[in-house]
Amino acid sequence: MAKKRIGILTSGGDCAGLNAAMRAVVHRSHILGWETIGLINGTASLLDENPEFRILKPNDMSGTVLRAGGTILGTTNRGNPFAFPMPDGSLKDRSGEIVDGFRKLGLDAVIGIGGDGSFAILKRLAEQGNINMVGIPKTIDNDIGMTETSIGFDTAVSVATEALDRLQPTAASHDRVMILEVMGRDAGHIALAAGIAGGADVILIPEISYSIDKIAEKIQAVKESGRNFALVVVSEAVKKEDGSKLEMTYQGGEKRYGGIGYYVSQKLSDATGYETRVTVLGHVQRGGAPTYNDRLLASAFGVKAVDLVKEGKFGRMVAWQNRQIVDVSIEDAIKAYQDVDLDGTMVQTARALGISLGD
Amino acid sequence: MAKKRIGILTSGGDCAGLNAAMRAVVHRSHILGWETIGLINGTASLLDENPEFRILKPNDMSGTVLRAGGTILGTTNRGNPFAFPMPDGSLKDRSGEIVDGFRKLGLDAVIGIGGDGSFAILKRLAEQGNINMVGIPKTIDNDIGMTETSIGFDTAVSVATEALDRLQPTAASHDRVMILEVMGRDAGHIALAAGIAGGADVILIPEISYSIDKIAEKIQAVKESGRNFALVVVSEAVKKEDGSKLEMTYQGGEKRYGGIGYYVSQKLSDATGYETRVTVLGHVQRGGAPTYNDRLLASAFGVKAVDLVKEGKFGRMVAWQNRQIVDVSIEDAIKAYQDVDLDGTMVQTARALGISLGD
Amino acid sequence: MAKKRIGILTSGGDCAGLNAAMRAVVHRSHILGWETIGLINGTASLLDENPEFRILKPNDMSGTVLRAGGTILGTTNRGNPFAFPMPDGSLKDRSGEIVDGFRKLGLDAVIGIGGDGSFAILKRLAEQGNINMVGIPKTIDNDIGMTETSIGFDTAVSVATEALDRLQPTAASHDRVMILEVMGRDAGHIALAAGIAGGADVILIPEISYSIDKIAEKIQAVKESGRNFALVVVSEAVKKEDGSKLEMTYQGGEKRYGGIGYYVSQKLSDATGYETRVTVLGHVQRGGAPTYNDRLLASAFGVKAVDLVKEGKFGRMVAWQNRQIVDVSIEDAIKAYQDVDLDGTMVQTARALGISLGD
């Protein structure tokens, strides 16, 4: 087989395991005698006259890189190529320039590590420019369809569970209700998994509407059972009780979206009279060292992505299904959004254990 | 449904997640209005005139217990009831006494958390005494058949991977080959998973015969590529190069089995001239705090085990198959030993990444 | 020496290492042939007709307790005995009842594990009731005078540093300024130590007034040096730029104090145009498993406290000074509040490394 030159890039929100996936791509390509080019800061850098890139060698990836969170390539942060923000405030379709950028690099294929948003853009670019593209799914939210899990989810849940492990003893020492706000932009997978594993009494996810009264009842029942503390996990995607988005206002007048954990805290405290405290875990859920599961998945995904290039199968996303690495149509994957299955094992287990899901 | 009284016990080698499984059983039983009795130190304690047990309440299990390694019940350590070691050195069948012990406790069912060895004994006792039995699989070795994974494996691999993460920088600082001996009595699952995730160059598992020459070649290739260190993972179940068991002798004349990591270290050092160092992780792989995955699995298993009792399905083992909790015949599970699939994703990924499996 | 009966209690905010200190007291007392009584929920429980307590035995404290955060005794949460909140809303001096409670328990001495607030109350009770009292200092804030360090500080800094380790890669992947709000009610010790260890570019502590302009300059300098991310640590005790307290208002009208991290985030984003993100670590800093340092300190403190009882030295607090365990007047310790020494090693090191302290 002729020597190939493949490009790799990371796109969208970062998470743990991106570097491990890149490492697998580089090792696998190297074994096939190919060259791997890492694009710095994603597709948008191709707009620059001299796009920044790195030739990635196996030994660059063998020490701390495998074990590090984040992405050594950086990620796209300049905007959608099809509606790119210009200095004058207007939006411009610059996809043509990016496609040209790809051509100049002389790549046989591009492996994009991203989420559904990134894949939608990459796919459009690939079609426009006749670029051979393969996708590797990553998202801490685990909401990409057609794959049971994506890179970054396992680590995010680990970090969130560990936070509950640290909140439990202090809750018990002070007779408190502890509220942990975890990530999950639209789906409640992190909250659900960490909540069950971390011994939560209440788990609020965006897939299920909640009532403060119901939660307060559960907290009361816990207290009446003789236990002096309770743990509540709230997905950041959860809305106010009436279904509207929370807005927070600072004294100075600034506004920002978010902080639903504080809202639930206040409401619960009002409804029950118990002391509540809030932790907003935030980005520590993204940046942790990848768990072994995320590294295994990333390794298997990376290998498969290179092998798809070898077989000439493009427009595909690698996926994990029933203990196998498979490939699926990237188009189908984008459409098949995966939120929490209300009849699935996780929800069933939570309900069977008496955990309140707010409804 | 009438109120039931169920017994629970842990049997065989301990691992992380046992307490989490018991907690799920207790919570689930409590919701059904049942009582859960924890047998202290497994079946053998039923030989005592007043067998030790604990009535387990949900709130006993809600704080640190969920998060703790080991088993709060202790585990059987006095021997096989069918060939019980007597003070005079003889072996006696005392199964009848144990069956009587179960009867005296007035249990509607017994949930045993164990491995295949424990299940074989429990099943025989159950048949002999007409006891309603359900099994929950646990083993750090992940070698129980008919379930994709068992309680304790995820934590063991996590601990082993973390050890590799700590060995890599010191290996790189000193131009060394680091050998990590991990657990796995008969199967190489821990070594394989931790090795891939931890960036090992060589992984030796009992399922694959190895040649020191082949390993030495790999190490040489690593060094020639310009990398100054290498990582080797050896499963404790690996034998000497010629297939015989290693025996170690101390100066004083004592003998013990084990320490295959030291053997590989010596052989590799002789063959390559490189400095080698050994770490024997040992029981830290059992006792760590359970990972969230082990706690999720334990929670789902515990719920299912109680529900099997509710449905009157006995002689069954709960199992994890394709993202579902199912139940299988405990007899079939015992027979279906699960070692490393030489054509599976893990072995394929390792080979595709250029990791030497010694062959 | 006659057999003694000593009481032990934990008071004020919990932290890691309280159980380790209790364990040392119990072990040491046991060796001397004494009995240790643990008061549940601190002094206020002595107001109950049958105050809750536990006889603590060495083996109760030998397994997971040593390693667990929080306090197995619970902590005072019902209010100041000298101004106790009554059901009708009034405040009543109930110190006499508490002193009576102590007498009824027949204690030879009481060892209180607390901070300066707790010590002030315990000392007053001790004087009023002629109670033999010894104090063991604990606070995550490390602001108790006359001891170089107190139980809980080391763990809190560890947890905060670990958060920075997780924020750094995600900051670098996305060209972001990450703001971490850490605990420290009045003193900036946690922020300063975690900030230096975690590679912060800016550390804001209540002991030093800051200017947003100065911080923005530092962030600009970092970016101009070619680094694409920055880390900012803010102590929760920090006020607004003009020295006033921040108040946050939710849409619904609720108010709460806190969230200074969000304030700094907004101001920095406005001043620099960079993307900022906030993490509020909250109570995870209290509840983590104690570090070995906190356990060593707790062990040495517990031993010394019992030995002070043996020697009949009361009204004393154990303390750590220049690698020695000493005892100091509890009165002096309360007066000698310890905030960050602006000429000390930590501040000097921070400045020498070019870390901005906001001034």
Add this chain to the structure above:
Amino acid sequence: MAKKRIGILTSGGDCAGLNAAMRAVVHRSHILGWETIGLINGTASLLDENPEFRILKPNDMSGTVLRAGGTILGTTNRGNPFAFPMPDGSLKDRSGEIVDGFRKLGLDAVIGIGGDGSFAILKRLAEQGNINMVGIPKTIDNDIGMTETSIGFDTAVSVATEALDRLQPTAASHDRVMILEVMGRDAGHIALAAGIAGGADVILIPEISYSIDKIAEKIQAVKESGRNFALVVVSEAVKKEDGSKLEMTYQGGEKRYGGIGYYVSQKLSDATGYETRVTVLGHVQRGGAPTYNDRLLASAFGVKAVDLVKEGKFGRMVAWQNRQIVDVSIEDAIKAYQDVDLDGTMVQTARALGISLGD
């Protein structure tokens, strides 16, 4: 002040915090307008025609480096310059060549991060070549004199304590005596600190002769108290009961020093009849991510070392004494070996808690 060019190197066994110290040197030098040159693989690389070095910039050191174990410079591994092993097996004094190598680099000063062995060599080279030298002490063993602590010790004790935390639950589940062999070439500091913090019943250190009978008595007493497990920590520097060195022999005839944990295990098992198990932690104690304490110490040491260069104070070692960074004569520090103080706080605390030190 004129711009300076300073060299930095790491020497001897690696440990956690070396990179953090280098980072502090680089940041501090940069602020002073100086250049920092990192020598790859220590002094011996100066024997090469083109010695390998790296110009170190602040931003190279700001991300993962601060948080990583090991040393990015590598460490001396080719031998003593004054008796350098030649290909023909002879030893040759090559110090002159190394001194010449330093000269060619045009360095104003050299900062060496090492232990007492490295300092002895560096000092001799410095004197011979009139080189301006400053030392930063590092050793996981904490046996360098005139400084209370050295870089790497805190992390090593953390890792060892964590191992005990994982061994305790499995010991308790199986009624076992767990033996943990920890590092410490000549001094027992790691064993003593980890043993107290980790709840050991017996701690064996080289500074105290032990008797198996005494240890067996302690284990018996633990069991008779009703506790079913025990934890034993053994420093690798401990000898056989009769004071001679242990030698282990493999079946194949190879010999190696070490494994004293196995020896103690066998003897204890013989003496008490209890089941014993061994873990040899090995190099995971060196390579872990540095604790915040090691990073704080490394930061303060790095700053001080540069400031000594600025002040023209050479032949000095930076040191930590009574919460201050000071400098001491490197000659004095080498002479003042620091083993465990048998009358110090740690030994007193251990004895007061009833921990057996084997005597």
